[in-house]
Amino acid sequence: MDKATLLQLAAPGKLPERIVFAASMVTIVAIFLANVWIGDPALRVYVLYVLPLLAIGMQSARRGYYLAGAVTALSLEALSFVYFGIPVTTLVGNIVLEGLVAILCLSVADTARVNYLKVLNLARTDDLTGAMNRRAFVRAAAQEIERQARYGGEFSIMMLDLDDFKGLNDKHGHHIGDQALRNLAEAIRNSTRRSDSVARIGGDEFVVLMPNTPKAACASICQQLRRAVAEGMKDSGYVVTASIGSVTFGQPPESVDVALRAADAAMYCAKHEGGDRVVNS
Template identity: 40%
Template sequence: MGQMNHVTDGEPFPESWRAPGSTEAMAAGDPTFWTVLVVGIEPEVHAVTETMLDRATYAGQPVRLLHARSVLDAEAALRSGDDIAVILLDVEMETQDTGLRLVRTIRETLGIEDTRIVLRTGQPGDAPDADTVLRYDINDYRARTELTDVRLFSVIVAALRAYDRLRTIATQRDALGQMNQTLELRIAERTQELQDSETRLRSILETSVLPIFITAASGGQVLYANKSAHRLLGLVETRCDDDIWHRPADRRDLLNTVGQSGSVHDVEAQMIAVDGHRFWALIAAVAMTFDGQPAVLISLNDISSRKAMEEELKRLAATDALTGIGNRRQLMELGDRELRRARRYGGPLSVLILDIDHFKHINDTHGHALGDEALKTMVTCCLQQLREIDIMCRLGGEEFVVLMPETPVSAARTGAERLREKVAALKIPLTGDETLSFTISIGLTEPHQSDDTLGDVLMRADEALYAAKREGRNRVVVR
C-alpha cells in the first residue's frame, strides 16, 4: 500500500503516515484511513502482513499499518494518541505468553476498550481459552496457517466493522448524554428562577420539543404536561402517570432517587405511548415545588433507535458470520446457562463436538469457497435434525458444538448417529456431474460431578472427538 510506519527499538514513534496520492492530506492529520497495529518479533510476519493487506480498504478508506516488534514498541504506539482500530497480535513473542500479557495491559492498564484485538497463533492448539477471550474482548484468533490473503482481509474487515459500530454507538451515546445533561441543567436553572411564576415556567416548557411533565411527588397525579408529552403519552392534568411506565418499578425507583438526591439524569426505561407501543426513553428528573406541593419534573428523550442498534450489535457479536448460528461467545454464555440449569434441577445434558473429516483436503483440493459451502450445508443439515431446544454453535474452524438439554447420553448417541448418517449422505455439486461428499466425526459426553466449568465438559468431548479421528473417522465416540 506504499510506505508504512514501523515502530522499532531505539526509534521514536512516528507522527504521520504518507501514502501515494495523499501525502499532504495524511501529513496534515486528515483521519481518512483505518490504522492497524501489527505486533510480532519475526520480520517475515510483518513483511507478509504488509504484502497481504497492500491497498486494502474498508468503507472507502485505506488501511494504514503500524509495525511494532516488541511489547515496549506496541505500548508506545498505543500511548501515542493514534486512533488504532485493530491490533493484529502474535501470541508468542519474547515469551510464550507475551502476547496475552500485552492484551491484559491493553484492556486493564491502558483502558483501551474499543480497539479490536485479533490474535495470531503458531498452531490452532495455541488459541486462548474461552475465559480469556470473553474477559479481554478478543475479536478473533487464527493460526498463521489459516490466514491466507482473502482470509486475513476478511478477519480485518470484520474487526474494522465491529470497531466502526462501537465508535458510532459511543458517539451517539455521548451526544445524547450531553444533550440530556444540558437539558437538565437548563430545566434546573429555569425551575429555580421561576418557582414564583408558574405561568412563565409553563411557557418555557411548552416550547420544548421533548416530552416534559410534572407529577406529584406522591400519588402520581399529573400536575402539568407540555404538548409533546400529551401527543406522545396522552398525559393531561389530573390523570395519573402510572400507566405510561412499562415497569412500574422504574417509576418507583426514579421517584425514590429524586427524593434522596434531588435529581437524576441518564436513566433508561421503557415507556408506553398513547397508541400502545413501547419505546426506550432516556430520562432526567428534578425535584421542585409546583402549585404549592412537592413535585417532580420529568423529561424524556426517545432513544429507541440507539437501543435497536445496540441490540443489533450484540446479536452480531454472538453470531457466526458464515453459518448464521451462534459463535464461540454465545456458546459459552448459553452453555454455562444450560450447565447451571442441569445441575440445579438434576436433568441430563449431553454435549457433542463434531468436526468435518479431512476438511483441509477439501479446502486444498476445491478451494475455500467450496469449503465454506460445505460448512454451511452441514450446519443446515444438522439443524434440520435437531430439536428446537437443542443449541448448535460454531466453536471455530470446522469444529461445532451441539448442546442437547434434557437428553441422556444414550438418546444423544442415537441423535449423533443420525446426524453422522445424514451428513454422509449429502452431495455438494461440483463441475459437470461430479459431487462432493464428506463425513463427520463426533465426540459425545455429559457433565461429570468433578467438572467445574463448561470448559471441562468441552475438553472431554474434544478428547472423544479426537478418539473418533484416531479410530478411523466417520464415527461417534462417547467419553
C-alpha cells in the same frame, strides 16, 4: 442488585414487553393526575409523557402498543388543557406539537432497540454459518451446568469435526470449503432440536449443547447427524464425512472447559478410528 445487572435489565428488548407497556400506561395516567393535582399549567408537567413512550419503544416491537401509548398520552394531555381552560387554538397547537414529539420519541426508541439487538446478535453469532460463536456457547453451557447443579438431570455435549476438511479446501478452493461449513451448520440444525445450542468453535469444529438429553438419546441424534452430513455433502457435489464425539453428564462438570475437553476427546477417538463414525462416552 449491582450496577451491571441494572444496566443489563435496562438494555433495549430485555424486559417483558407486556409488563413494560402496562407500567408505562400507569405512568402516563400518574403524570396526568400529577399535572391536575399540581394545578399549574405553566409547569408543563405533560412533557414527562415522553418518558413512558420511550420505555415502550425501547422494550417492545408491537405497533399497537405504540399507538395505544401515544393516543392515551395525547388524550390525557388534551383533557388537562380543557381542565385548565386553555384556549382551543393553543390546545390544538400543543397537541399537534406533542404528537410529533411522540412519533419522534417512538421512532428513535424503536430504531435504538432494533440496532441494539442486531449488534447483540452479531456479537453472539458466527458470521459464516449463522451458528453461535464460542463466547455465546460458553455462556449457554455455563447456564446449563448451573441449572443441573440446582435441579439435577442430565445433559449432553456433542462435538463434530469434518474429516479431511483441509483436503477439501485444497482441492476445490476456500469458497467450496465455506459452503461446506454452511451446509454442515444447516445439517446440524435440521438434525437437532430447537432447545439445543449449535455453535462453531473452530475452523471446521462444531459443538452442540443438548439439555435434558440422556446418553441413549444423544447417541441416536449423533448417528442421525452423521448420516445427514454424509448425504448432505454428497448432494452438494463433494464427498465429506464427519467424526462425532459426545459425552453425557449425570453430574455437573467442573467447568465448561472440562466439558468441552471431554467431548473433544470423544470426537478425536472417532477420528482416529477412521472417521465417519460416532463415539459416545
